[in-house]
Amino acid sequence: MKNLSLNKGRPSCLCIFIFVLLLSNQIIANELTFRSYTKQSQQQITGTVSDALGPLPSVTVMIKGTTISTVADEKGNFSITANSTDILVFSFIGYATKEILIGNKISFNIVLVEDSTQLKEVTINAGYYSVKEKERTGSIARITAKDIETQPVTNVLATMQGRMAGVEIIQDSGAPGGAFQIKIRGINSLRADGNEPLYIIDGVPFSSETIGSNQTYNGNPSLTSPLNSINPGDIESIEVLKDADATAIYGSRGANGVVLITTKKGRGEKTTFAVNTFTSYGTVTRMLDLMNTQQYLAMRREAFANDGYTEFPEYAYDVNGTWDQNRYTDWQKELIGGTSEIHNLQASVSGGGSATQYLLSGTYRTETTVMPGDFNYGKGSVHFSMNHRSEDQKFKLQFSSGYTSQKNKQPTVDLASISRTLAPNAPALYTSDGELNWENSTWTNPLGVLKGEFIAKINTLNANAVLSYNFLPELQFKTNLGFTDLSNNESKTEPSTMYDPAYGLTSHDSALYNSLTDRQSWIIEPQLNYRLTLGNSQFDALVGGTFQNQITSRMYQLGSDFSSNALIHDMTSAALTSVALSDETVYRYQAFFARINYNLNKRYIINVTGRRDGSSRFGPGRQFANFGAIGAAWIFSSASFLTNNKILSFGKLRASYGVTGNDQIGDYQFLDTYTSSGGNYQGVNGLQPSRLYNPAFGWESNKKFEIALETGFLNDRLYLTSSYYLNRSSDQLVGIPLPATTGFPSLTANLGATVQNSGLEVTLRTINFQGKDFSWITNINISANRNKLIAFPGLATSTYRNRYVIGQSINIRKVYNYLGMNTNTGIYEFADANGDGVVTASNDLTEIADLTPKYFGGFQNQITYKGLQLDFLFQFVKQKNFGYYPSSPGDFGNQLSNVTQHWQQPGDQAPYQPYTSGDNSDVVGAYFKYSNSDAAIIDASYIRLKNISLMYDLPLPTLNKLKCKLFIQGQNLLTFTSYNNGDPELAYAAYLPPLKLYTAGIQLTF
Incomplete structure (x- = not known):
């Protein structure tokens, strides 16, 4: 046994001896290496490290291949002794590691880029301050330029569709330059124009109020969108602030959320040129399945027979032989079935030195329409930014500006509705000699309306400067x-050539509608920031003020009686002119705000914000209001009881509560105002009262509560966020109806109505695979919002009684209760709610149709393999909507093909009534009740391949400074839905649907 023990001991002693010998050799080798290293030509290397938001402290700076390192100070400054042949390695958690060869330089300005795999370490923009993702106490959704560059869109809201929890975005129309709707956590206000969020571009508020006049364009559901002025290619990131903790610092402007848009900035010292160009081709996403000529004529013949006609009347040109009954035209293909062509070119140059960086970019975009005619949308923009730091790093200047010029030339009428109702055997559009065919005045040629033009010319300038000075390392003064x-x-022009020449109209009958709007705004925001660290505690304090002034002038004119249609665009050439509206409004706003943030041990965080607002939109004594919020977070994953946990890598519980406000009511609504009567008495224009004085006119308020849980598992390879919110908006600013004897239809005032929005939001990010050459990341978000009217004093006796119901959503429609079809008569029947024997709109609209989506979201994937990157996004919505009901089947107009399934004789079970040409009032009346009944509400849910992008980095030689990226993209490519009444995204099938886009392009950097 002793020998055995001794034999065991010998190898142990031998191992120890060998280890000591190797260690001694390594120490000697290191000593020789160090001496050799120090003998080389060394120099002091200095510089700063920053990210997109400013100096980055605590960055590790190491000489590659050695143990020599240093750490950047609180201003991002570093200093290290190294040789010219050394490589410096800059690393910091949450950012991509960067390596720099020293060479002949002794000073560097290093910019680190956030690493998308370190989600909770990303720094996000919260408006007046920035915060790490893991330390935020509020609800903020974010997308970056990487998400935006995969989408060939022109409106900034389009880049956000399906990518943010709680943010619902709907495209109004597929027309070039068309607008989008945005709802952040539901609808808060009873006023349609009171639900817009606040837009901030580089710290400057951007008014989203609709510009233009309904007089100039009535073909689309919305007017020109001001947001088209923001070029998506110039955007670095978009943050959406949703809860009270995030929005209360914006006070009265944060009730409906805040959209923060940060534009791209210059980085680095190397001069870099970049060119990005692409071409897209677009077609309508979905067409309706309409009747062909045989089906249509059979319907019309049966309709007249049902109405007792033995011969077709003279006006029935489609069936009485006037029109060719063997002719067929697919009018959807003819009028909206064209191909839109989009060309986009963007070029930029950036560079600078260690103290100053700049970026200058320009973009030009043209877009045609799917409708016939020479119509197009063009947009050109210039973006410039400059950053400068003084040598002592105390003074910093940031300047950015953007100028956009748009021209949108479109037809005055959306042809989508016409294309879906025109008889399939209607005449040819042109005669044999190429002129418009009016077929002996038997129809209105749809191309006639294309003679009229809607032209919008919009020029927008945004400029911002931020000056800051650090009096102390902890104290900074900043002015925005x-x-x-x-x-x-x-x-909008209406030339006489729009109409049938048989009418005998001349240029003297032509008309021009003109709308001029000018809006200027300036803002000044001085701020003081203080940061104090005491042991494990960190305090951040912010105080500041806002002073804003906005002036809007408008003039709506009408001109007619032109000597020639060639002069129709010139208002001075009109013999008769009139001014429908001419005014100038001034909006003044001032506020003082503060924030205190306390962070204990990087684990317990409290954030308190407050703001006192003053707005000129309210009367004396009601102009000021106070808003504020408190948010708290507990990062429980850093607690001692989870120290050795290998599953949960991050965990945070946060909650917030606060009050925000709303002053989106327009200017001078509390005053008694007068407008021109439009009349003339003895050569003098008269005035008439247009609004009553209301001194009690005050703020809307929105109380918001949220609780959320954020968790990361397996080193954050799976990151889940779940949140519940409850918002209540009260003191609704609406028009209270007045008796006709007052001479005014309504009085704008605060109504005691309260609207509640509650919901759940879930986001999930998974790193499915991450290797050297291959990675796969998935992002999923889903939101479910419930809207409810919980109070409305005097609702039963108000004019809103047929619009709202307490306990129901404000996005409802009151409809008839459909009982079914009487199989003996074939006529629809509806419930007589009050039992008076007559079904009327005033008494029997008793059923509730809630059109609020049950849930919506997106499923996004990013897959990379070496130089290839594939991104695709599926957007999904669970919702109901009204079907498409243009007119009673049998009338003069095409129908859906399934209308052939109709009642013909007693006992038939069919979805549609007997045909009528319009003479059977019982059938017609029942049909329109049906279109406004619960039977007309159908499933409009859909899953859409919203976006797909494939990019490839060409493997060019390493010595070549040129980088080339090729890409193909698609937008709205596939839609899976049971909704057969058009595009399910649109609220009404009569408008042009969104377009399906195919895109190819190239990016060059050198």
Whole structure:
């Protein structure tokens, strides 16, 4: 046994001896290496490290291959002794590691880029301050330029569709330059124009109020969108602030959320040129399945027979032989079935030195329409930014500006509705000699309306400067200065050539509608920031003020009686002119705000914000209001009881509560105002009262509560966020109806109605695979919002009694209760709610149709393999909507093909009534009740391949400074839905649907 023990001991002693010998050799080798290293030519290397938001402290700076390192100070400054042949390695958690060869330089300005795999370490923009993702106490959704560059869109809201929890975005129309709707956590206000969020571009508020006049364009559901002035290619990131903790610092402007848009900035010292160009081709996403000529004529013949006609009347050109009954035209293909062509070119140059960096970019975009005719949308923009730091790093200047010029020339009428109702055997569009065919005045040629034009010319300037000075390392004074200028000129022409020449109209009957809008705004925001660290505690304090002034001038004119249609665009050439509206409004706003943030041990965080607002939109004594919020977070994953946990890598519980406000009511609503009567008495224009004085006119308020849980598992390879919110908006600013004897239809005032929004939001991010050459990341978000009217004093006796119901959503429609079809008569029947023997709109609209989506979201994937990157996004919505009901089947107009399933004789079970040409009032009346009944509400849910992008980095030689990236993209490519009444995204099938886009392009950097 002793020998055995001794034999065991010998190898142990031998191992120890060998280890000591190797260690001694390594120490000697290191000593020789160090001496050799120090003998080389060394120099002091200095510089700063920053990210997109400013200096980055605590960055590790190491000489590659050695143990020599240093750490950047609180200002991002570093100093290290190294040789010219050394490589410096810059690393910091949450950022991609960067390596720099020293060479002949002794000073560096290093910019680190956030690493998308370190989600909770990303720094996000919260408006007046920035915060790490893991330390935020509020609800903020974010997308970056990486998400935006995969989408060939022109409106900034389009880039956000399906990518943010709680943010619902709907495209109004597929027409070039069309607008989008945005709802952040539901609808808060009873006023349609009171639900817009606040837009901030580089710290400057951007007014989203609709510009233009309904007089100039009535073909689309919305007017020109001001947000088209923001070029998506110039955007670095978009943050959406949703809860009270995030929005209360914006006070009265944060009730409906805040959209923060940060534009791209210059980085680095190397001069870099970049060119990005692409071409897209677009077609309508979905067409309706309509009747062909045989089906249509059979319907019309049976309709007249049902109405007792033995011969077709003279006006029934489609069936009485006037029109060719063997002719068939697919009018959807003819009128909206064209191909839109989009060309986009963007070029930029950036560079600078260690103290100053700049970026200058320009973009030009043209877009045609799917409708016939020479119509197009063009947009050109210039973006410039500059950053400068003083040598002592105390003074910093940031300047950014953007100028956009748009011209949108479109037909005055959306042809989508016409294309779906025109008889399939209607005449040819042109005669044999190429002129418009009016077929002996038997129809209205749809191309006639294309003679009229809607032209919008919009020029927008945004400028922002931020000056800051650090009096102490912990104390910074900053001033934000901003200016915006918008000029909008819209016109609609109605030349006499739009109409049938048989009418005998001349240029003296032509008309021009003109809308001029100019809006200028400036803002000044001085701020003081203080940061104090005491042991494990960190305090951040912010105080500041806002002073804003906005002036809007409008003039709506009408001109007629032109000597020639060639002069129709010139208002001075009209013999008769009139001014429908001419005014100038001034909006003044001032506020003082503060924030205190306390962080204990990087684990317990409290954030308190407050703001006192003053708005000129309210009367004396009601102009000021206080808003505020408190948010708290507990990062429980850093607690001692989870120290050795290998599953949960991050865990945070946060909650917030606060009050925000709303002053989106327009200017001078509390005053008694007068407008021109439009009349003339003895050569003098008269005035008439247009609004009553209301001194009690005050703020809307929105109380918001949220609780959320954020968790990361397996080193954050799976990151899950779940949140519940409850918002209540009260003191609704609406028009209270007045008796006709007062001479005014309504009085704008605060109504005691309260609207509640509650919901759940879930986001999930998974790193499915991450290797050297291959990675796969998935992002999923889903939101479910419930809207409810919980109070409305005097609702039963108000004019809103048929619009709202307490306990129901404000996004409802009251409809008839459909009982079914009487199989003996074939006529629809509806419930007589009050039992008076007559079904009427005033008494029997008793059923509730809630059109609020049950849930919506997106499923996004990013897959990379070496130089290839594939991104695709599926957007999904669970919702109901009204079907498409243009007119009673049998009338003069095409129908859906399934209308052939109709009642013909007693006992038939069919979805549609007997045909009528319009003479059977019982059938017609029942049909329109049906279109406004619960039977007309159908499933409009859909899953859409919203976006797909494939990019490839060409493997060019390493010595070549040129980088080339090829890409193909698609937008709205596939839609899976049971909704057969058009595009399910649109609220009404009569408008042009969104377009399906195919895109190819190239990016060059050198």
